[in-house]
Amino acid sequence: MTKARTRRPRQREAPEPIPSGGGTAFLATVRPTDLATCLRACAAHSGKLVAGLDRRRTALAEALRHMLATHAALEQTAPDASPVSLLRRVPRSGTGSAPVLADPLMDPLLAVGNKALDCGYEDELKLAVLITDTVLTQRKRSRAAWRLRARVLEAMGAESAAVEAYERYLALTDDDGFGVAAKTAGLRAGAESQGELLRTLEQGCPEAAAFAAASVTDTWAEGLGLAGRGDWNRARSRLIGALIAQDRAGAPVPEIQEALGQYLALALEAAGAPGSGGAPAATGDPAALTELVALYAAQRRTRMRGPVADPAFGGVTWTTLGEFRNRIAGRSICLIANSQRVGNSSLGAEIDAYDLVVRFNSYRIDPAATGSRTDIHATIHKHGFNWDKKVDTRLVFGGISGDWKYSLRNRLVPGAQRYLGDESLRWPLRDIGRVGTDAWPAIPTSGFNMLWLLDFLDVSPRLDLIGFDFYESGAYRLPAAMKMPITAVHEYTSEKAWVMERARSVTETRISLR
Numbered sequence: 001m002t003k004a005r006t007r008r009p010r011q012r013e014a015p016e017p018i019p020s021g022g023g024t025a026f027l028a029t030v031r032p033t034d035l036a037t038c039l040r041a042c043a044a045h046s047g048k049l050v051a052g053l054d055r056r057r058t059a060l061a062e063a064l065r066h067m068l069a070t071h072a073a074l075e076q077t078a079p080d081a082s083p084v085s086l087l088r089r090v091p092r093s094g095t096g097s098a099p100v101l102a103d104p105l106m107d108p109l110l111a112v113g114n115k116a117l118d119c120g121y122e123d124e125l126k127l128a129v130l131i132t133d134t135v136l137t138q139r140k141r142s143r144a145a146w147r148l149r150a151r152v153l154e155a156m157g158a159e160s161a162a163v164e165a166y167e168r169y170l171a172l173t174d175d176d177g178f179g180v181a182a183k184t185a186g187l188r189a190g191a192e193s194q195g196e197l198l199r200t201l202e203q204g205c206p207e208a209a210a211f212a213a214a215s216v217t218d219t220w221a222e223g224l225g226l227a228g229r230g231d232w233n234r235a236r237s238r239l240i241g242a243l244i245a246q247d248r249a250g251a252p253v254p255e256i257q258e259a260l261g262q263y264l265a266l267a268l269e270a271a272g273a274p275g276s277g278g279a280p281a282a283t284g285d286p287a288a289l290t291e292l293v294a295l296y297a298a299q300r301r302t303r304m305r306g307p308v309a310d311p312a313f314g315g316v317t318w319t320t321l322g323e324f325r326n327r328i329a330g331r332s333i334c335l336i337a338n339s340q341r342v343g344n345s346s347l348g349a350e351i352d353a354y355d356l357v358v359r360f361n362s363y364r365i366d367p368a369a370t371g372s373r374t375d376i377h378a379t380i381h382k383h384g385f386n387w388d389k390k391v392d393t394r395l396v397f398g399g400i401s402g403d404w405k406y407s408l409r410n411r412l413v414p415g416a417q418r419y420l421g422d423e424s425l426r427w428p429l430r431d432i433g434r435v436g437t438d439a440w441p442a443i444p445t446s447g448f449n450m451l452w453l454l455d456f457l458d459v460s461p462r463l464d465l466i467g468f469d470f471y472e473s474g475a476y477r478l479p480a481a482m483k484m485p486i487t488a489v490h491e492y493t494s495e496k497a498w499v500m501e502r503a504r505s506v507t508e509t510r511i512s513l514r
Contacts, residue, residue, distance in 0.1 A: 017371060030136045030149075035101055038134035042112060043068060045127050051164035060115040060124065067108035074104055101138045110133065113148050125472060128152040130330055143172045144483050147180065159187050160484025175480035177362055179411060186302045193299030197260065197292060201240045211241025216249065220259070232270040245413050251499040257300070264289070316412070319393065321328050321418040321432065325457045327393070327419070331355035332462035336370060336449060338363050342467030343476030345369050351466060360446050361385055362481035370476075378450040379416075381407035385481055388413045395421040397449050399430065428453040440494070448495045455502065455513060470496045 009513035046064040049057055101109075113131040116124040135142055150165035166184045170176065179360060202208060211219050223238035243263060246256055267289055319327070334354040336342060351357060351371030358376040362385035365372060377391045381398035381501065394417040398404030404426055411418070429435050429444045429452050444452070447468070454463055467473075470492040505512045 023164055033133040033134050034138045041130055056119045060119055061116040062114045070108050079471050083191055110144050117152050124255050125152055125156050143169055157254045160252050163187050163391050173480045174306045176481050177383050190299040190303035193295050197295040205237055205240045207237040208240035212244040216242050216245045227266050264511045294365045316417055316420050318422040318424055321424040329459040333460045334464045334466050337467040338477050339467045339469055340473040341469050342370055362477040364478050378446050380446050384411040386477055387411050388416050393419040399427050399481055405417055464510040
Protein backbone atom coordinates (compact mmCIF):
# COMPACT_ATOMS: atom_id res chain seq x y z
CA MET A 1 0.00 0.00 0.00
CA THR A 2 1.19 3.50 -0.73
CA LYS A 3 2.26 5.64 2.21
CA ALA A 4 1.07 8.86 0.59
CA ARG A 5 -2.54 8.46 1.62
CA THR A 6 -2.22 9.52 5.23
CA ARG A 7 -4.45 12.58 5.38
CA ARG A 8 -6.87 12.32 8.26
CA PRO A 9 -10.43 13.69 8.26
CA ARG A 10 -10.80 16.63 10.60
CA GLN A 11 -12.53 15.83 13.86
CA ARG A 12 -15.86 17.70 14.02
CA GLU A 13 -17.63 16.85 17.23
CA ALA A 14 -19.42 20.21 17.13
CA PRO A 15 -19.76 23.07 14.66
CA GLU A 16 -16.93 25.58 14.67
CA PRO A 17 -17.94 29.15 15.53
CA ILE A 18 -17.66 31.97 13.04
CA PRO A 19 -16.46 35.20 14.68
CA SER A 20 -19.24 37.77 14.92
CA GLY A 21 -21.36 35.52 12.76
CA GLY A 22 -22.28 31.96 13.62
CA GLY A 23 -21.21 28.36 13.33
CA THR A 24 -22.05 25.95 10.57
CA ALA A 25 -25.19 25.09 12.48
CA PHE A 26 -26.41 28.66 11.98
CA LEU A 27 -25.40 29.24 8.36
CA ALA A 28 -28.87 28.52 6.95
CA THR A 29 -30.26 31.46 8.91
CA VAL A 30 -29.22 35.08 8.51
CA ARG A 31 -27.86 36.28 11.82
CA PRO A 32 -28.81 39.90 12.56
CA THR A 33 -25.63 41.96 12.17
CA ASP A 34 -25.36 45.73 12.29
CA LEU A 35 -23.33 47.73 9.80
CA ALA A 36 -20.88 49.03 12.38
CA THR A 37 -19.89 45.49 13.37
CA CYS A 38 -19.32 44.57 9.75
CA LEU A 39 -17.22 47.66 9.04
CA ARG A 40 -15.04 46.98 12.08
CA ALA A 41 -14.48 43.40 10.87
CA CYS A 42 -13.60 44.66 7.38
CA ALA A 43 -11.16 47.21 8.77
CA ALA A 44 -9.52 44.57 10.97
CA HIS A 45 -9.21 42.17 8.04
CA SER A 46 -7.76 44.91 5.85
CA GLY A 47 -5.05 45.45 8.43
CA LYS A 48 -4.09 41.77 8.28
CA LEU A 49 -3.56 41.75 4.51
CA VAL A 50 0.02 42.48 3.52
CA ALA A 51 1.67 42.75 0.15
CA GLY A 52 2.37 39.33 -1.32
CA LEU A 53 2.22 37.13 -4.38
CA ASP A 54 -1.40 36.06 -3.89
CA ARG A 55 -3.25 38.15 -6.47
CA ARG A 56 -6.62 37.16 -4.99
CA ARG A 57 -5.78 38.66 -1.62
CA THR A 58 -4.31 41.67 -3.36
CA ALA A 59 -7.66 42.17 -5.13
CA LEU A 60 -9.47 41.76 -1.80
CA ALA A 61 -7.22 44.34 -0.18
CA GLU A 62 -8.04 46.81 -2.97
CA ALA A 63 -11.78 46.14 -2.62
CA LEU A 64 -11.56 46.68 1.14
CA ARG A 65 -9.60 49.89 0.63
CA HIS A 66 -12.20 51.19 -1.81
CA MET A 67 -15.13 50.26 0.44
CA LEU A 68 -13.59 51.78 3.56
CA ALA A 69 -12.64 54.94 1.63
CA THR A 70 -16.21 55.21 0.37
CA HIS A 71 -17.47 54.87 3.93
CA ALA A 72 -15.04 57.51 5.21
CA ALA A 73 -15.92 59.97 2.45
CA LEU A 74 -19.64 59.61 3.03
CA GLU A 75 -19.22 59.95 6.75
CA GLN A 76 -17.47 63.28 6.20
CA THR A 77 -20.26 64.57 3.98
CA ALA A 78 -23.09 63.31 6.21
CA PRO A 79 -23.64 66.63 8.05
CA ASP A 80 -24.25 68.50 4.78
CA ALA A 81 -27.71 68.65 3.32
CA SER A 82 -26.92 67.85 -0.30
CA PRO A 83 -24.65 64.76 -0.23
CA VAL A 84 -26.14 61.30 0.37
CA SER A 85 -25.56 60.08 3.91
CA LEU A 86 -24.00 56.69 4.47
CA LEU A 87 -26.33 55.92 7.34
CA ARG A 88 -29.96 56.94 7.17
CA ARG A 89 -31.59 57.05 10.57
CA VAL A 90 -35.01 55.46 10.49
CA PRO A 91 -37.17 56.15 13.54
CA ARG A 92 -38.42 53.21 15.56
CA SER A 93 -41.41 53.02 17.82
CA GLY A 94 -39.06 53.50 20.75
CA THR A 95 -36.70 56.28 21.55
CA GLY A 96 -33.70 54.94 19.60
CA SER A 97 -32.94 54.72 15.90
CA ALA A 98 -31.34 52.05 13.72
CA PRO A 99 -28.62 52.63 11.14
CA VAL A 100 -29.70 51.59 7.64
CA LEU A 101 -27.31 50.56 4.89
CA ALA A 102 -27.59 53.22 2.20
CA ASP A 103 -27.03 52.75 -1.52
CA PRO A 104 -23.53 54.27 -1.87
CA LEU A 105 -21.96 51.54 0.28
CA MET A 106 -24.02 48.60 -1.03
CA ASP A 107 -22.03 47.68 -4.14
CA PRO A 108 -18.58 48.24 -2.58
CA LEU A 109 -19.55 46.05 0.37
CA LEU A 110 -20.79 43.24 -1.89
CA ALA A 111 -17.63 43.61 -3.99
CA VAL A 112 -15.60 42.88 -0.86
CA GLY A 113 -17.70 39.78 -0.26
CA ASN A 114 -17.11 38.55 -3.81
CA LYS A 115 -13.37 39.13 -3.61
CA ALA A 116 -13.28 37.35 -0.25
CA LEU A 117 -15.05 34.40 -1.86
CA ASP A 118 -12.51 34.37 -4.68
CA CYS A 119 -9.74 33.95 -2.09
CA GLY A 120 -11.31 30.74 -0.85
CA TYR A 121 -9.49 30.74 2.50
CA GLU A 122 -11.33 30.11 5.75
CA ASP A 123 -10.90 33.61 7.19
CA GLU A 124 -12.05 35.25 3.96
CA LEU A 125 -15.08 32.95 3.65
CA LYS A 126 -16.10 33.86 7.19
CA LEU A 127 -15.79 37.54 6.31
CA ALA A 128 -18.02 37.00 3.26
CA VAL A 129 -20.67 35.30 5.44
CA LEU A 130 -20.57 38.24 7.83
CA ILE A 131 -21.07 40.66 4.94
CA THR A 132 -24.13 38.78 3.69
CA ASP A 133 -25.49 38.68 7.25
CA THR A 134 -25.12 42.47 7.36
CA VAL A 135 -26.73 43.17 4.01
CA LEU A 136 -29.61 40.71 4.45
CA THR A 137 -30.34 41.97 7.95
CA GLN A 138 -31.53 45.21 6.39
CA ARG A 139 -32.25 44.22 2.77
CA LYS A 140 -33.96 40.87 2.95
CA ARG A 141 -34.79 40.92 -0.78
CA SER A 142 -31.31 41.61 -2.10
CA ARG A 143 -30.77 39.15 -4.96
CA ALA A 144 -27.04 39.84 -5.11
CA ALA A 145 -26.62 39.18 -1.39
CA TRP A 146 -28.57 35.92 -1.48
CA ARG A 147 -26.58 34.63 -4.45
CA LEU A 148 -23.28 35.65 -2.83
CA ARG A 149 -24.33 33.95 0.40
CA ALA A 150 -25.23 30.74 -1.45
CA ARG A 151 -21.89 30.67 -3.27
CA VAL A 152 -19.98 31.24 -0.03
CA LEU A 153 -21.91 28.51 1.80
CA GLU A 154 -21.27 26.13 -1.08
CA ALA A 155 -17.55 26.90 -0.94
CA MET A 156 -17.62 26.20 2.81
CA GLY A 157 -19.24 22.83 2.18
CA ALA A 158 -22.53 23.78 3.87
CA GLU A 159 -24.60 22.50 0.95
CA SER A 160 -28.05 22.32 2.56
CA ALA A 161 -27.73 25.94 3.68
CA ALA A 162 -26.40 26.89 0.23
CA VAL A 163 -29.43 25.31 -1.44
CA GLU A 164 -31.74 27.35 0.82
CA ALA A 165 -29.92 30.55 -0.12
CA TYR A 166 -29.97 29.69 -3.84
CA GLU A 167 -33.72 29.09 -3.61
CA ARG A 168 -34.22 32.47 -1.94
CA TYR A 169 -32.35 34.04 -4.86
CA LEU A 170 -34.47 32.18 -7.41
CA ALA A 171 -37.66 33.32 -5.67
CA LEU A 172 -36.58 36.94 -6.18
CA THR A 173 -35.61 36.80 -9.87
CA ASP A 174 -37.37 36.06 -13.14
CA ASP A 175 -34.19 35.57 -15.20
CA ASP A 176 -31.90 32.76 -14.11
CA GLY A 177 -28.95 33.96 -16.16
CA PHE A 178 -26.43 32.49 -13.73
CA GLY A 179 -27.77 28.93 -14.03
CA VAL A 180 -28.75 28.80 -10.35
CA ALA A 181 -31.67 26.42 -10.90
CA ALA A 182 -29.37 23.84 -12.52
CA LYS A 183 -26.77 24.39 -9.79
CA THR A 184 -29.38 23.83 -7.06
CA ALA A 185 -30.69 20.70 -8.76
CA GLY A 186 -27.12 19.44 -9.04
CA LEU A 187 -26.41 19.99 -5.36
CA ARG A 188 -29.59 18.18 -4.38
CA ALA A 189 -28.90 15.26 -6.72
CA GLY A 190 -25.28 15.10 -5.55
CA ALA A 191 -26.37 14.96 -1.91
CA GLU A 192 -28.78 12.14 -2.72
CA SER A 193 -26.06 10.14 -4.50
CA GLN A 194 -23.63 10.73 -1.65
CA GLY A 195 -26.24 9.57 0.87
CA GLU A 196 -26.92 6.45 -1.19
CA LEU A 197 -23.19 5.74 -1.40
CA LEU A 198 -22.75 6.01 2.38
CA ARG A 199 -25.83 3.84 3.00
CA THR A 200 -24.47 1.21 0.63
CA LEU A 201 -21.14 1.21 2.46
CA GLU A 202 -22.86 0.94 5.85
CA GLN A 203 -25.18 -1.89 4.77
CA GLY A 204 -22.31 -3.81 3.21
CA CYS A 205 -20.20 -3.59 6.37
CA PRO A 206 -22.38 -4.05 9.52
CA GLU A 207 -19.30 -4.15 11.76
CA ALA A 208 -18.59 -0.49 10.87
CA ALA A 209 -21.36 0.60 13.26
CA ALA A 210 -19.10 -0.17 16.20
CA PHE A 211 -16.66 2.49 15.04
CA ALA A 212 -19.14 5.18 13.96
CA ALA A 213 -19.42 6.61 17.47
CA ALA A 214 -15.67 6.91 18.04
CA SER A 215 -13.31 9.76 17.16
CA VAL A 216 -13.24 10.31 13.40
CA THR A 217 -9.54 11.21 13.35
CA ASP A 218 -8.38 8.30 15.51
CA THR A 219 -10.58 5.75 13.74
CA TRP A 220 -9.45 6.88 10.30
CA ALA A 221 -5.77 6.77 11.35
CA GLU A 222 -6.22 3.26 12.71
CA GLY A 223 -7.87 2.17 9.47
CA LEU A 224 -5.05 3.64 7.37
CA GLY A 225 -2.50 1.85 9.51
CA LEU A 226 -4.24 -1.53 9.08
CA ALA A 227 -4.59 -0.97 5.34
CA GLY A 228 -0.88 -0.18 5.13
CA ARG A 229 -0.09 -3.51 6.79
CA GLY A 230 -2.33 -5.38 4.32
CA ASP A 231 -5.15 -6.12 6.81
CA TRP A 232 -7.94 -4.76 4.58
CA ASN A 233 -10.84 -6.57 6.29
CA ARG A 234 -10.22 -4.84 9.62
CA ALA A 235 -9.22 -1.56 7.94
CA ARG A 236 -12.44 -1.45 5.92
CA SER A 237 -14.75 -1.47 8.95
CA ARG A 238 -12.84 1.36 10.62
CA LEU A 239 -12.64 3.54 7.50
CA ILE A 240 -16.34 3.11 6.77
CA GLY A 241 -17.14 3.82 10.43
CA ALA A 242 -15.15 7.06 10.22
CA LEU A 243 -17.00 8.06 7.03
CA ILE A 244 -20.36 7.45 8.70
CA ALA A 245 -19.27 9.49 11.72
CA GLN A 246 -18.16 12.34 9.47
CA ASP A 247 -21.54 12.41 7.76
CA ARG A 248 -23.49 12.30 11.01
CA ALA A 249 -21.37 15.12 12.48
CA GLY A 250 -22.25 17.35 9.51
CA ALA A 251 -18.72 17.66 8.18
CA PRO A 252 -18.31 20.00 5.17
CA VAL A 253 -18.94 18.27 1.87
CA PRO A 254 -15.35 18.75 0.54
CA GLU A 255 -13.99 16.86 3.56
CA ILE A 256 -16.41 13.98 3.02
CA GLN A 257 -15.58 13.99 -0.69
CA GLU A 258 -11.88 13.74 -0.02
CA ALA A 259 -12.32 10.92 2.49
CA LEU A 260 -14.62 8.98 0.13
CA GLY A 261 -12.10 9.34 -2.66
CA GLN A 262 -9.31 8.01 -0.43
CA TYR A 263 -11.45 5.10 0.73
CA LEU A 264 -12.40 4.03 -2.80
CA ALA A 265 -8.79 4.25 -3.96
CA LEU A 266 -7.72 1.96 -1.10
CA ALA A 267 -10.63 -0.41 -1.74
CA LEU A 268 -9.80 -0.69 -5.44
CA GLU A 269 -6.16 -1.34 -4.61
CA ALA A 270 -7.11 -4.01 -2.09
CA ALA A 271 -9.33 -5.67 -4.70
CA GLY A 272 -6.52 -5.69 -7.25
CA ALA A 273 -8.48 -3.57 -9.73
CA PRO A 274 -6.60 -2.81 -13.00
CA GLY A 275 -4.61 0.41 -12.76
CA SER A 276 -4.97 0.67 -8.98
CA GLY A 277 -1.48 -0.55 -8.17
CA GLY A 278 -2.80 -3.47 -6.13
CA ALA A 279 -1.29 -6.94 -6.46
CA PRO A 280 -3.22 -9.41 -8.62
CA ALA A 281 -3.58 -11.76 -5.65
CA ALA A 282 -4.98 -9.07 -3.40
CA THR A 283 -8.19 -9.72 -1.53
CA GLY A 284 -11.50 -8.16 -2.48
CA ASP A 285 -13.93 -8.17 -5.34
CA PRO A 286 -13.45 -5.40 -7.97
CA ALA A 287 -16.91 -6.06 -9.41
CA ALA A 288 -18.53 -5.27 -6.06
CA LEU A 289 -16.98 -1.80 -6.17
CA THR A 290 -18.56 -0.86 -9.50
CA GLU A 291 -21.75 0.48 -7.91
CA LEU A 292 -19.79 2.47 -5.33
CA VAL A 293 -17.53 4.05 -7.94
CA ALA A 294 -20.55 4.87 -10.14
CA LEU A 295 -22.32 6.58 -7.22
CA TYR A 296 -19.18 8.51 -6.34
CA ALA A 297 -18.74 9.67 -9.93
CA ALA A 298 -22.44 10.59 -10.21
CA GLN A 299 -22.47 12.78 -7.12
CA ARG A 300 -19.25 14.55 -8.18
CA ARG A 301 -20.55 15.14 -11.70
CA THR A 302 -24.01 16.41 -10.71
CA ARG A 303 -22.55 18.77 -8.12
CA MET A 304 -20.35 20.34 -10.79
CA ARG A 305 -22.81 20.65 -13.66
CA GLY A 306 -26.30 19.72 -12.53
CA PRO A 307 -28.64 17.18 -14.14
CA VAL A 308 -29.06 18.86 -17.52
CA ALA A 309 -30.35 17.45 -20.79
CA ASP A 310 -27.97 16.49 -23.57
CA PRO A 311 -27.47 19.68 -25.63
CA ALA A 312 -27.06 17.62 -28.81
CA PHE A 313 -30.80 16.98 -28.75
CA GLY A 314 -32.99 19.50 -30.53
CA GLY A 315 -31.28 19.52 -33.92
CA VAL A 316 -28.32 21.79 -33.13
CA THR A 317 -25.51 21.74 -35.73
CA TRP A 318 -21.95 22.95 -35.26
CA THR A 319 -20.98 25.73 -37.64
CA THR A 320 -17.40 26.50 -38.66
CA LEU A 321 -15.88 29.84 -39.60
CA GLY A 322 -16.32 29.09 -43.29
CA GLU A 323 -19.90 27.91 -42.92
CA PHE A 324 -20.80 30.99 -40.88
CA ARG A 325 -19.28 33.20 -43.58
CA ASN A 326 -21.40 31.57 -46.28
CA ARG A 327 -24.53 31.92 -44.16
CA ILE A 328 -24.19 35.70 -43.73
CA ALA A 329 -22.77 36.54 -47.17
CA GLY A 330 -24.73 39.18 -49.07
CA ARG A 331 -27.07 39.95 -46.17
CA SER A 332 -27.53 43.22 -44.30
CA ILE A 333 -26.62 43.00 -40.61
CA CYS A 334 -27.27 45.21 -37.59
CA LEU A 335 -25.68 44.79 -34.18
CA ILE A 336 -27.85 46.01 -31.30
CA ALA A 337 -26.18 47.41 -28.20
CA ASN A 338 -27.55 46.75 -24.71
CA SER A 339 -27.72 50.50 -24.06
CA GLN A 340 -30.32 52.91 -22.77
CA ARG A 341 -29.98 54.72 -26.09
CA VAL A 342 -31.70 51.72 -27.69
CA GLY A 343 -34.08 51.08 -24.80
CA ASN A 344 -35.42 54.64 -24.94
CA SER A 345 -35.72 54.72 -28.74
CA SER A 346 -38.44 53.83 -31.24
CA LEU A 347 -36.15 51.98 -33.66
CA GLY A 348 -37.89 48.61 -33.44
CA ALA A 349 -39.32 48.56 -36.98
CA GLU A 350 -36.01 49.71 -38.53
CA ILE A 351 -34.10 47.04 -36.67
CA ASP A 352 -36.43 44.26 -37.77
CA ALA A 353 -36.01 45.38 -41.38
CA TYR A 354 -32.40 44.12 -41.54
CA ASP A 355 -31.73 40.64 -42.93
CA LEU A 356 -29.90 39.60 -39.77
CA VAL A 357 -30.19 41.03 -36.24
CA VAL A 358 -27.33 40.38 -33.80
CA ARG A 359 -27.80 40.78 -30.03
CA PHE A 360 -25.45 40.31 -27.11
CA ASN A 361 -25.33 38.57 -23.74
CA SER A 362 -28.23 39.72 -21.52
CA TYR A 363 -30.12 41.65 -24.22
CA ARG A 364 -33.62 42.84 -23.44
CA ILE A 365 -36.52 42.84 -25.90
CA ASP A 366 -39.01 45.71 -26.21
CA PRO A 367 -40.41 45.39 -29.77
CA ALA A 368 -41.12 49.11 -30.22
CA ALA A 369 -37.64 50.14 -29.08
CA THR A 370 -35.34 47.21 -29.75
CA GLY A 371 -37.14 45.23 -32.44
CA SER A 372 -38.46 41.74 -31.86
CA ARG A 373 -36.14 39.48 -33.87
CA THR A 374 -32.85 37.90 -32.84
CA ASP A 375 -31.09 35.89 -35.52
CA ILE A 376 -27.62 35.68 -33.95
CA HIS A 377 -26.97 35.68 -30.21
CA ALA A 378 -23.34 36.44 -29.37
CA THR A 379 -22.51 35.83 -25.72
CA ILE A 380 -19.63 35.28 -23.35
CA HIS A 381 -19.55 31.75 -21.96
CA LYS A 382 -19.50 32.87 -18.31
CA HIS A 383 -23.18 33.85 -18.08
CA GLY A 384 -26.34 32.05 -19.20
CA PHE A 385 -28.61 34.99 -20.01
CA ASN A 386 -30.95 34.35 -22.96
CA TRP A 387 -29.49 30.94 -23.78
CA ASP A 388 -33.05 29.61 -23.68
CA LYS A 389 -34.27 32.11 -26.31
CA LYS A 390 -34.64 30.55 -29.76
CA VAL A 391 -32.22 31.90 -32.36
CA ASP A 392 -30.88 30.69 -35.67
CA THR A 393 -27.21 30.94 -34.61
CA ARG A 394 -25.57 31.17 -31.21
CA LEU A 395 -21.91 32.16 -30.99
CA VAL A 396 -20.38 31.61 -27.56
CA PHE A 397 -17.09 33.40 -26.93
CA GLY A 398 -14.43 32.36 -24.45
CA GLY A 399 -10.68 32.72 -24.07
CA ILE A 400 -9.92 29.36 -22.42
CA SER A 401 -10.96 26.29 -24.39
CA GLY A 402 -11.63 24.06 -21.37
CA ASP A 403 -13.83 26.63 -19.62
CA TRP A 404 -15.65 27.30 -22.90
CA LYS A 405 -16.45 23.62 -23.43
CA TYR A 406 -17.56 23.24 -19.82
CA SER A 407 -19.99 26.16 -20.20
CA LEU A 408 -21.43 24.72 -23.42
CA ARG A 409 -22.11 21.41 -21.69
CA ASN A 410 -23.75 23.12 -18.74
CA ARG A 411 -25.62 26.04 -20.29
CA LEU A 412 -26.66 25.05 -23.79
CA VAL A 413 -30.43 24.57 -24.01
CA PRO A 414 -31.61 21.84 -26.40
CA GLY A 415 -33.69 23.22 -29.26
CA ALA A 416 -32.86 26.86 -28.57
CA GLN A 417 -30.50 27.27 -31.54
CA ARG A 418 -30.15 25.80 -35.01
CA TYR A 419 -26.43 26.47 -35.41
CA LEU A 420 -23.72 26.70 -32.75
CA GLY A 421 -20.29 28.20 -33.35
CA ASP A 422 -17.50 25.64 -33.03
CA GLU A 423 -13.93 26.05 -31.75
CA SER A 424 -12.95 28.05 -34.84
CA LEU A 425 -15.37 30.80 -33.74
CA ARG A 426 -14.60 30.65 -30.01
CA TRP A 427 -12.30 33.70 -29.65
CA PRO A 428 -12.22 35.65 -32.94
CA LEU A 429 -9.85 38.54 -32.19
CA ARG A 430 -7.16 36.33 -30.66
CA ASP A 431 -7.53 33.06 -32.61
CA ILE A 432 -8.60 34.26 -36.06
CA GLY A 433 -6.97 37.68 -36.09
CA ARG A 434 -3.89 36.57 -34.13
CA VAL A 435 -4.07 39.86 -32.22
CA GLY A 436 -2.08 39.24 -29.05
CA THR A 437 -2.03 41.03 -25.74
CA ASP A 438 0.94 43.09 -26.87
CA ALA A 439 -1.22 44.77 -29.53
CA TRP A 440 -4.53 44.57 -27.62
CA PRO A 441 -3.92 44.12 -23.86
CA ALA A 442 -7.56 44.21 -22.71
CA ILE A 443 -10.02 41.33 -22.93
CA PRO A 444 -12.29 42.01 -25.95
CA THR A 445 -16.01 42.33 -25.26
CA SER A 446 -18.57 40.05 -26.87
CA GLY A 447 -19.68 42.98 -29.00
CA PHE A 448 -16.18 43.73 -30.22
CA ASN A 449 -15.41 40.07 -30.94
CA MET A 450 -18.57 39.87 -33.03
CA LEU A 451 -17.97 43.17 -34.82
CA TRP A 452 -14.34 42.31 -35.53
CA LEU A 453 -15.42 38.94 -36.97
CA LEU A 454 -18.00 40.51 -39.30
CA ASP A 455 -15.55 43.18 -40.43
CA PHE A 456 -12.88 40.53 -41.02
CA LEU A 457 -15.19 38.34 -43.12
CA ASP A 458 -16.28 41.42 -45.11
CA VAL A 459 -19.20 39.74 -46.90
CA SER A 460 -22.08 41.99 -45.80
CA PRO A 461 -23.21 44.88 -48.03
CA ARG A 462 -24.53 46.71 -44.96
CA LEU A 463 -23.07 46.50 -41.45
CA ASP A 464 -24.59 48.86 -38.88
CA LEU A 465 -24.19 49.33 -35.14
CA ILE A 466 -27.37 50.51 -33.41
CA GLY A 467 -27.14 52.33 -30.07
CA PHE A 468 -23.41 51.78 -29.59
CA ASP A 469 -22.43 54.62 -27.25
CA PHE A 470 -20.13 52.35 -25.19
CA TYR A 471 -22.39 52.63 -22.14
CA GLU A 472 -22.38 56.42 -22.00
CA SER A 473 -26.19 56.30 -21.73
CA GLY A 474 -26.17 53.36 -19.28
CA ALA A 475 -27.04 49.70 -19.68
CA TYR A 476 -30.33 48.26 -20.92
CA ARG A 477 -30.36 44.59 -19.99
CA LEU A 478 -32.54 41.90 -18.48
CA PRO A 479 -33.48 42.91 -14.91
CA ALA A 480 -31.32 40.16 -13.36
CA ALA A 481 -28.27 41.49 -15.22
CA MET A 482 -28.76 45.17 -14.43
CA LYS A 483 -26.88 44.87 -11.13
CA MET A 484 -23.82 43.50 -12.90
CA PRO A 485 -21.11 46.16 -13.06
CA ILE A 486 -19.57 47.41 -16.29
CA THR A 487 -16.48 45.25 -15.92
CA ALA A 488 -13.06 46.88 -15.84
CA VAL A 489 -11.34 44.07 -17.75
CA HIS A 490 -12.53 45.55 -21.05
CA GLU A 491 -11.11 48.67 -22.68
CA TYR A 492 -14.08 50.50 -24.18
CA THR A 493 -12.03 53.51 -25.27
CA SER A 494 -9.87 51.40 -27.58
CA GLU A 495 -12.89 49.58 -28.96
CA LYS A 496 -14.64 52.87 -29.65
CA ALA A 497 -11.54 54.25 -31.39
CA TRP A 498 -11.35 51.12 -33.57
CA VAL A 499 -14.98 51.52 -34.57
CA MET A 500 -14.76 55.23 -35.33
CA GLU A 501 -11.67 54.74 -37.51
CA ARG A 502 -13.70 52.46 -39.77
CA ALA A 503 -17.04 54.27 -39.66
CA ARG A 504 -18.54 55.37 -42.99
CA SER A 505 -21.27 57.44 -41.36
CA VAL A 506 -22.28 58.30 -37.79
CA THR A 507 -25.60 59.51 -36.39
CA GLU A 508 -26.89 59.72 -32.83
CA THR A 509 -28.17 56.14 -32.96
CA ARG A 510 -26.36 54.46 -35.85
CA ILE A 511 -22.75 53.81 -36.86
CA SER A 512 -22.38 52.37 -40.38
CA LEU A 513 -19.25 50.42 -41.32
CA ARG A 514 -20.47 49.44 -44.79
